[in-house]
Amino acid sequence: MSEISVPVAGDAHPDLEHHPEEHASDRQFVKVFLGLVVVTAVEVAWAYAPWADDHAGRLATALYWGGLMLMMSFKFFIIASYFMHLRFDSKVLTRVFYAGVVLAVAVYLIVLCTFQLFSNTTPGFAP
Amino acid sequence: MTDLTAALKEELVGHDHEHVTSTGISNEKLAMWVFLGSECLLFGGLISTFILYKTRAADGQTPHQLYDILFTSISSFVLLMSSLTMVLAVSAVQRADLRAMRGWLLTTALLGVVFISGQVYEFTEFLGEGYGFTHSPAWSAFYTLTGFHGVHVTLGIVMLLSTAALSLRGHVGSHNPESVEIVGLYWHFVDVVWVVIFTVVYLIK
């Protein structure tokens, strides 16, 4: 057998991330749930905001949209991080999942832009 | 002696290695997350189709005009709660409390059934008003997106009930709590998609 050099320690499973296995307790899960309920309630109220109706200006429309998107994303992130345990698991899982999320958002946003959905032109029948 | 040197010595002597994964995550769990990553692209396509088409109805009657937001908000709350009960089921099996696990799994499934019933009710209301799947691009997109989501929920309910049943026969238990966790991942994903649908389809004007 040829000379085998002594390898660097820790090489055998180089991707192994040494997390202490944390778990949220049942009480913490209930708290997260209640937080999500509150955010949902705020979302519904926001959607009916009287200051963002059909006659709203650009700032109000932006706030309306932005607020809803923010709250939606927050809920998404919280459910993924806590209920789906991503916070406590190996980063590989986070990367693989969010790769899909980011790719989907980016690609479909571009598609909607080509349909000029976010401009002032009339949506609908004409390109 | 480092892991690698030990492994080298094992190879020289002819012994095989124990099965440990390179990332430290089990194959099944990694596979479920990889799959969920792909599902984002599927639902993203249907959501974008809806966003594009939501105002396109020749007679101007779009889904938005018929929503009962209060009703749908309650549905959302039900699904959200089912995510909580799912997490409690996983917690139970990790403590080796199989009875509690089954209880929470059945509760989750029940809440799922309530959610689906709400959807079915909503669809029949719309159908009753004459707005079916074939009415216009807007309605085709609405039913397709929410229908796909509903089918995913239904498959999830089947998986929950199967898991509970399999635990009675010893196939699922304290020796493999991860299988419950993996079913849970699917269930939470379905909930998370609803989080997006609720906002994008129902709330945004």
Added chain:
Amino acid sequence: MTAIDGPLALGAGDEVKTRPGGVFARPSSSTTGWRSWVTTVDHKKIGIMYGAAALFFFLIGGIEALLIRLQLATPNGKLLSADLYNQVYTMHGTTMIFLVVMPIGAAFMNYLMPLQIGARDVAFPRMNALSFWVFLFGGVVLNSSWLLGGGADGGWFNYAPNNGVIFSPSHGIDFWNMGLLLTGISSLVGAVNLITTVLNMRAPGMTLMKMPVFTWMSLVTQFLLLFAIPVLTAAQFLLMFDRLFGAQFFNVEQGADPLLWEHLFWIFGHPEVYIMILPAFGVISEIIPVFARKPIFGYPFMVFSGIAIGFMGWGVWAHHMFASGVGPISVAAFSVSTMFIAVPTGVKILNWLATMWGGKLTFSAPMMYSIGLVTMFTIGGLSGVTHAVAPADTQQTDTYYIVAHFHYVLFGGALFGFVGGWYFWWPKVFGYALGERTGKINFWILLIGFNLTFGPMHILGLQGMPRRTYTYRDGYGFNLWNFVSTVGAFTIAVSFLIFFWNIYASYRKAKKAAGGKGKKLTMPADPWDARSLEWMIPSPTPVHNFDVTPTVQSLDEFWHRKYGEDEAGRLVRIAATEDVVQKGDATDVHLPSPSYYPIVLAFGLPWITWGLIYNLWFCAFGAVFVLAGIYGWIMEPSTDPSDGHSHEDDHDDDPSGDEASAADDADEPSGDAAPTEEAALVD
């Protein structure tokens, strides 16, 4: 297991095996014959089946190509009507892409990836089998259209509103849709499987940056499949709902936008072309270093450029839509992004050339095909760069100039690379080598035929000959080059006849040398003096792959066990190949057991698709098999505890072989290999 006494006693030393389930019993690792193929979960057998199926569909797609060329050989061709021509070119494209090039890639990836990372199989062997059978049945469904009213006729990309029932009333497009939904499921399941395998099952010491380039390219390909297939699936459901259930997704009168189809399709469609080419890039990245006796030049750049291609491939899709009315801003943006994506591919071309530069070159058949890829793909890439210039593309689009481009990159690129891969790995897979001399003749005839067929299409396209048109009139100046192209097409056909002849003749020659019928074919483990782990085990590959999982210390691990460097940096042999290569005789290896459930599950799916088209009762029939398959699968452990462990398949067919297998079965299974993964809910 004890012997029974009395009249039913078996011969001394024979084992009694209890087989619950009788005829429907789960097959064991020692099953042989057709059953062993139908129930296999072995990635190597699955890889071989992908390759065989792909070659079969290649014949179908090839005949469709020859029909096209016969129709276009002269002006005012009478062979095919316009309608039939539409069907033939649609099915030719669909078949070659989904049923030939992609499955050949799958064949190589399935066979080689586990070996190159030092694993015994993939993460989910039964799911691997499922992927194959679903693919095969998808191909059957697609081609069943020929027998059931005609093939799809809207082009392989099937644009709306042409793809709707008004303009395409026959069921052809429905079969296209259903067949490709099945192949899509196959690819998606396979992607989950192979990604998990590569991330999780590498041998100790094999970091990601020590994996062979082929494995890296395959990993990128699997991620592309993972994210691209669902987009096509979404589009396909919209189309299905329109055609079969009256939805309004593409009904322009009702306010729908046909561009939605184009976007969804090409968001899939552009990553798709990288899905097709990256495995071939990986193949030649293995071959060229071996026959240049040099490591691949710039390994990190090869890896990162592959990742870059995978990444950037998501940002260029609308270059297929320059003339569709998306508007000048979109056109400009996608034109720029398309130009950028030429860069990482250029990096690869340069790296292959730099690998060859200064190396000790051997122009074996695999090497010639690899150089063929480099040159032909470069030509295709150059025409591709001209397409990226959107104003120029406005003239080129929908002409034969585009047809020339994609055949140069897909045929001259992917297929040349894959044929080289066949020549290279054939000894490893089958235990005999394909004839070198015939292989070279094969190469030259293919190269000449290929260039005769597709070279002139550049000219025809720039002269204005449109695509997808069943004939052309006399007097346009198209006659000569069309005729030349048809001659070229038949030359390609001849070259593939030579290829099949080579397989047959080489097999017979090897059988004769081995001593006639019944003798197993074996070859040296390392006939090419190669670099990666699959060459470190016997040829043909033992069923259990590695006797002992190797521990990896470097890239090109096998090479570095054979060779070191002296003080002057020159190559020095440090071990004889026979001492490094594993013997392949391990007898205590537990492998996942074969299973019927993958094919049972897969069998139900085509009936569901035919049911959606014709009659929902077929769906119910299919659903029975799907459900039976799923639940049987869940209840069955991935390794059958009553199964003997694997033993060498390489017994001679003479009676003494049975003795050896009986002796193997007599060994105690080395502890039930049932870590918690085995009892997992799904596999």
